Amino acid sequence: MTAAAASANTAPVRFDLVVPDVFPALLKVHEAVGGHGLDKKLHHLVHLRASQINGCGFCVKMHTREARQDGETNDRLDRLIVWAHVNDFSEAEKAALAWTEALTLLDPKTDYASLRGRLRELFSDEEIGALTATIGMINLWNRIQVSAH
Incomplete structure (x- = not known):
């Protein structure tokens, strides 16, 4: 195998080019989630904390800014x-x-019920749903970005 072929084999996949319909769909999810009343500062903290955990330097820089x-x-x-x-x-x-x-950080020992109980003392179910979707989406974005490292 030539060095050029090896480089092509290990180069990051350009998701925006090979699945161009996916990114606009993901952005529509963000728009939908944004309409459910989650505080903007909280949104940023959640995005930044997940990005820190996932080791996504690009996302940490963007969400901090x-x-x-x-x-x-x-x-x-x-x-x-x-x-x-x-x-x-x-x-x-x-x-x-x-x-x-x-x-x-999915851990089978996590007590999700107690975490939900704490959330319900402070947030509506709609806000918890939006928060959960926000966390899921930032984890997806982090993983797409980290796949290019």
Whole structure:
């Protein structure tokens, strides 16, 4: 096998070119989820935390920038990785970040019922649905992006 053939075999797949109908469909999901009342700052925190966990440098950079543009502070962004150990985040944000971690780092020992109970104290079912869809979508985007590393 030539070096050029080996390079072509290991090059990232250009999803936007080989499945061009997928990206617009994914963007429509984001639009639909965005219409269900999830706080914009919370949305950014969830996207950023999942991207940190998934090791997606491109997404971490993008979501950090977007969060700052929407008024998030550097102090909170700096401590997002240790959100459970600091007082920078509200109870609602902490519940959402716990849900984000549970749905990003799938562990059979996770007690989803108690996490849902905590969420229901702070969010409506519609908001929990939007939050869950947001977490699922950022995990999908992270995995598509990481596949190009």
